[in-house]
């Protein structure tokens with residue numbers, strides 16, 4: 001009996017020692033991610049909490065003082081018509097641009113997923129515009145859309161239609177910005193889709209051909225299910241990016257006409273850097289952050305549900 | 310004409326001629342095996358029959374119908390790929406049903422065929438699984454099942470067993486043989502494994518560099534290889550080749566002198582053999598046996614390597630002129646490395662090859 005207990009006890013000790021050794025090793029491994037953690041903390045986590053803190057203050061930049069005002073900034077925000085308008089504009093913009101990024105990006109990828117020089121050239125052209133800066137893109141498009149003398153005006157005039165001025169129309173200003181944005185950065189979704197398409201083994205398509213699958217059937221039953229994760233990825237990336245719409249709106253419409261194209265980031269910019277209401281701007285930033293978080297959570301949930309099927 | 314008929318098939322990739330004027334008649338119900346070294350064009354040929362690759366010239370007829378320019382799905386042919394090519398996001402059931410749904414087979418007929426194939430291939434418990442949730446062997450069975458449910462005119466298999474481990478390969482080979490007995494459908498099978506070819510085939514096509522080296526029944530190819538290439542390719546360990554000189558023999562059969570001076574009287578008839586004096590003697594390890602070095606008419610050499618496989622022993626003997634021959638000794642052979650031995654030669658089982666590689670066989674050998 002005692003012998004048995006001793007044996008058991010020593011076995012326990014050995015086990016404990018083993019466990020300890022393993023745990024020590026694990027802490028050693030953590031060193032490898034330390035540089036990342038430090039940067040992550042300094043550059044992301046701390047500013048995030050600092051931002052939340054500032055949003056609870058009434059900051060006076062001139063006297064360099066700040067008073068704690070609780071949720072006053074938020075209350076004020078939600079009764080600010082311009083802010084509510086900016087929120088709706090941003091949602092509207094994300095809602096019209098993200099599906100286009102997915103559909104058009106996928107269509108381009110499908111069309112250009114072929115060997116040979118033509119495909120490579122077209123891929124380079126479509127991706128090329130992504131490297132331009134927003135100032136150049138908006139400048140080019142302002143020239144295109146210029147009333148009376150722009151390219152679009154010339155075209156509509158030559159076929160006898162009245163001259164359109166899209167950027168000064170409350171209905172069309174934001175969709176036009178969406179078109180410009182898609183034109184500008186459609187390259188990234190296209191490349192992501194191309195990479196995903198090239199991962200699909202050729203043999204599967206050959207099996208489908210032997211299985212009498214039509215082109216649509218192949219697209220629907222073979223290609224799309226195979227790139228489901230990439231569709232989700234592109235959707236998430238685009239939602240994150242397009243919620244942050246700023247440069248195009250600032251440079252093409254300045255948020256007008258009648259605030260119809262002002263996105264949240266522009267609102268934040270104006271509040272913080274024009275009116276110097278730092279607490280107010282920080283509060284608006286937190287709202288944007290919360291909106292993006294909710295949208296992302298919804299998408300992750302949606303795509304995980306599809307995958308479980 | 311039923312079966313599959315390949316007429317003057319050419320295949321070029323750019324300027325590279327992969328297959329040139331290929332002619333072959335595949336009989337209905339036959340299990341035909343394409344055997345050949347890597348890169349000889351087996352897959353290309355198979356893919357042209359399936360319609361996955363265009364022919365550069367020539368015609369393909371399946372069951373009397375010209376399918377040369379038909380889409381793969383319209384040829385009534387099923388193919389099993391080396392890497393299975395299952396649809397990864399579909400269940401086993403859907404993988405098998407996909408092709409049938411595409412051509413509008415009624416739902417209950419699909420179910421009947423899938424269930425029957427699943428029973429035959431022991432896939433019933435796996436029907437709701439996805440390919441990632443299965444082992445390689447199970448996936449291969451699904452791939453076979455997907456072909457079977459189509460009830461095609463012919464099955465094409467492109468090295469279907471090469472991704473399986475040795476034991477599973479053996480078992481699947483037997484399953485395939487049973488499947489063929491049961492369905493009696495034409496099967497065309499590509500491999501570079503000669504054991505698969507020998508055991509499965511009703512006829513073997515030995516290919517080399519896009520040409521047919523020999524077409525025949527397995528034992529015929531083993532015993533009467535048409536060329537030196539076939540002789541060297543079939544059989545493991547490979548046939549021994551020795552350069553010999555033809556010498557005068559009065560009895561109507563060829564006699565040759567080996568490099569070490571030994572003369573060998575073969576049973577190869579002299580008639581029909583070209584008169585050139587340089588020949589190659591081919592002899593399989595099992596036609597050689599170990600004797601004492603002092604015997605007459607033996608090749609003398611030292612044992613360099615002895616491989617004991619349990620049921621048999623292979624001795625690698627370095628002859629006096631440095632050439633190495635492999636001899637199949639009995640399981641209980643006591644030969645050991647370094648021994649000086651004599652190698653006896655079964656004169657009735659030797660082959661001679663002329664300078665262009667054409668084979669001439671000993672007369673006594675009957676074709677099994």
Ligand SMILES: Nc1ncnc2c1ncn2[C@@H]1O[C@H](COP(=O)(O)OP(=O)(O)OP(=O)(O)O)[C@@H](O)[C@H]1O
Pocket residue numbers: 322325327345346347348349350351352353354501
């Ligand atoms: N798409 C292609 N373009 C150019 N050459 C090709 C192409 N496909 C195959 N080939 C060439 O055709 C020849 C035959 O190829 P194939 O795949 O039919 O060989 P194989 O007999 O199946 O070989 P393995 O046993 O290795 O599978 C090879 O020399 C190969 O390099």
Ligand SMILES: [Mg+2]
Pocket residue numbers: 351352353467
């Ligand atoms: Mg091959």
